[in-house]
Amino acid sequence: xxxxxxxxxxxxxxxxxxxxxxxxxxxxxxxxxxxxxxxxxxxxxxxxxxxxxxxxxxxxxxxxxxxxxxxxxxxxxxxxxxxxxxxxxxxxxxxxxxxxxxxxxxxxxxxxxxxxxxxxxxxxxxxxxxxxxxxxxxxxxxxxxxxxxxxxxxxxxxxxxxxxxxxxxxxxxxxxxxxxxxxxxxxxxxxxxxxxxxxxxxxxxxxxxxxxxxxxxxxxxxxxxxxxxxxxxxxxxxxxxxxxxxxxxxxxxxxxxxxxxxxxxxxxxxxxxxxxxxxxxxxxxxxxxxxxxxxxxxxxxxxxxxxxxxxxxxxxxx
Amino acid sequence: xxxxxxxxxxxxxxxxxxxxxxxxxxxxxxxxxxxxxxxxxxxxxxxxxxxxxxxxxxxxxxxxxxxxxxxxxxxxxxxxxxxxxxxxxxxxxxxxxxxxxxxxxxxxxxxxxxxxxxxxxxxxxxxxxxxxxxxxxxxxxxxxxxxxxxxxxxxxxxxxxxxxxxx
Numbered sequence: 001x002x003x004x005x006x007x008x009x010x011x012x013x014x015x016x017x018x019x020x021x022x023x024x025x026x027x028x029x030x031x032x033x034x035x036x037x038x039x040x041x042x043x044x045x046x047x048x049x050x051x052x053x054x055x056x057x058x059x060x061x062x063x064x065x066x067x068x069x070x071x072x073x074x075x076x077x078x079x080x081x082x083x084x085x086x087x088x089x090x091x092x093x094x095x096x097x098x099x100x101x102x103x104x105x106x107x108x109x110x111x112x113x114x115x116x117x118x119x120x121x122x123x124x125x126x127x128x129x130x131x132x133x134x135x136x137x138x139x140x141x142x143x144x145x146x147x148x149x150x151x152x153x154x155x156x157x158x159x160x161x162x163x164x165x166x167x168x169x170x171x172x173x174x175x176x177x178x179x180x181x182x183x184x185x186x187x188x189x190x191x192x193x194x195x196x197x198x199x200x201x202x203x204x205x206x207x208x209x210x211x212x213x214x215x216x217x218x219x220x221x222x223x224x225x226x227x228x229x230x231x232x233x234x235x236x237x238x239x240x241x242x243x244x245x246x247x248x249x250x251x252x253x254x255x256x257x258x259x260x261x262x263x264x265x266x267x268x269x270x271x272x273x274x275x276x277x278x279x280x281x282x283x284x285x286x287x288x289x290x291x292x293x294x295x296x297x298x299x300x301x302x303x304x305x306x307x308x309x310x311x312x313x314x315x316x317x318x
Numbered sequence: 319x320x321x322x323x324x325x326x327x328x329x330x331x332x333x334x335x336x337x338x339x340x341x342x343x344x345x346x347x348x349x350x351x352x353x354x355x356x357x358x359x360x361x362x363x364x365x366x367x368x369x370x371x372x373x374x375x376x377x378x379x380x381x382x383x384x385x386x387x388x389x390x391x392x393x394x395x396x397x398x399x400x401x402x403x404x405x406x407x408x409x410x411x412x413x414x415x416x417x418x419x420x421x422x423x424x425x426x427x428x429x430x431x432x433x434x435x436x437x438x439x440x441x442x443x444x445x446x447x448x449x450x451x452x453x454x455x456x457x458x459x460x461x462x463x464x465x466x467x468x469x470x471x472x473x474x475x476x477x478x479x480x481x482x483x484x485x
Binding site for chain 2 (some may be wrong): 039040042044045049051053055056064068081083106299
């Protein structure tokens with residue numbers, strides 16, 4: 001007998017290829033088809049193009065814009081999350097690896113940090129300068145003075161001389177004898193010193209509280225004025241003293257003392273001729289009578305030891 | 319069932335558009351055009367289908383959904399990307415109806431042509447003023463097309479494999 005041959009196939013019958021996306025069987029054409037397809041898809045394409053064009057038109061007219069924005073607001077959180085994931089992945093990938101790379105990165109960051117600190121400092125300086133310039137503008141609007149601002153760079157290192165050095169000099173038009181004023185919060189702009197010497201880019205200012213400082217002053221009492229001499233008293237444990245006031249005018253605490261500008265008024269060829277009259281100096285705190293004269297302890301409006309920025313009166317409008 | 323598949327297609331293309339605009343940005347400022355390349359590859363596979371009209375119809379629907387998704391994520395006027403993709407697919411389909419798509423050069427040429435049309439139509443829709451075409455071609459269109467060519471073959475063969483349903 002001839003053996004029977006099994007009719008069962010060794011392999012299961014092949015399943016037809018299916019389009020798992022479109023759920024339809026597909027069959028690729030192996031040979032070049034001489035038969036062109038119908039015009040149906042092209043008609044569909046034209047229809048879809050017209051639909052897309054209509055959508056563009058309506059969106060530009062704003063008709064469907066709210067709907068698009070609503071969909072965008074729904075998808076935005078997902079997009080943001082994915083974008084942040086990409087950024088995190090990018091940061092992780094580009095992060096330095098190894099000690100050498102880390103050291104280089106640290107060095108670069110330190111350089112950048114230094115540059116940023118410098119920028120911050122410059123910015124702060126500009127802000128401070130801006131504040132001082134605004135203050136200067138306010139003073140100039142209230143007084144007929146032409147001012148030049150200057151920072152206090154150095155204070156006298158010892159108590160023997162009450163002086164400060166400012167960062168402006170003869171190059172900027174400063175010369176000895178010019179009045180230096182300043183202003184603190186809650187005080188009027190008031191005299192704090194007189195320029196004693198000038199260099200090209202710096203000037204030394206003798207504070208009015210120094211014992212060697214003497215300026216002609218005018219005290220005002222109930223609409224009347226009397227001229228005297230304002231002298232520094234710091235080394236004597238006080239601030240200012242107003243002397244040589246006759247008893248004709250009876251002084252009282254609270255009276256205001258301003259510069260008299262006598263040297264300028266008399267056109268004397270002295271350095272102090274550069275001090276204009278009517279610069280506030282201080283107010284009377286106490287009065288003593290000695291013989292025919294009165295001596296007043298004066299509290300300066302601006303404590304010269306507290307100032308950090310000053311203005312030099314370059315000139316005064318007549 | 320068909321409606322569910324259509325909704326699934328729309329969701330899938332929106333997801334791909336989301337991936338394109340969020341994850342596929344390049345440091346040079348360009349974006350890997352995943353959706354346009356996929357749609358053009360789908361059109362190629364559609365015209366080479368046993369029923370090319372059906373296949374092309376599906377590719378056109380992919381183009382519409384993918385373009386609208388790009389418009390939503392890209393904040394462009396709704397329909398602009400869709401129209402550009404539809405025109406690109408249409409031209410590619412017209413040019414490749416008589417070609418055998420198995421040769422690798424065909425997908426590359428199809429994406430080249432399709433992306434040129436896509437970028438040109440987009441420029442016409444999205445650029446506000448007069449376009450200086452010479453510089454626009456050099457600075458925008460050509461780099462975009464070159465970037466699009468990079469993933470074309472992997473995407474084409476992967477899509478063909480998926481559509482055939484063979485592991």
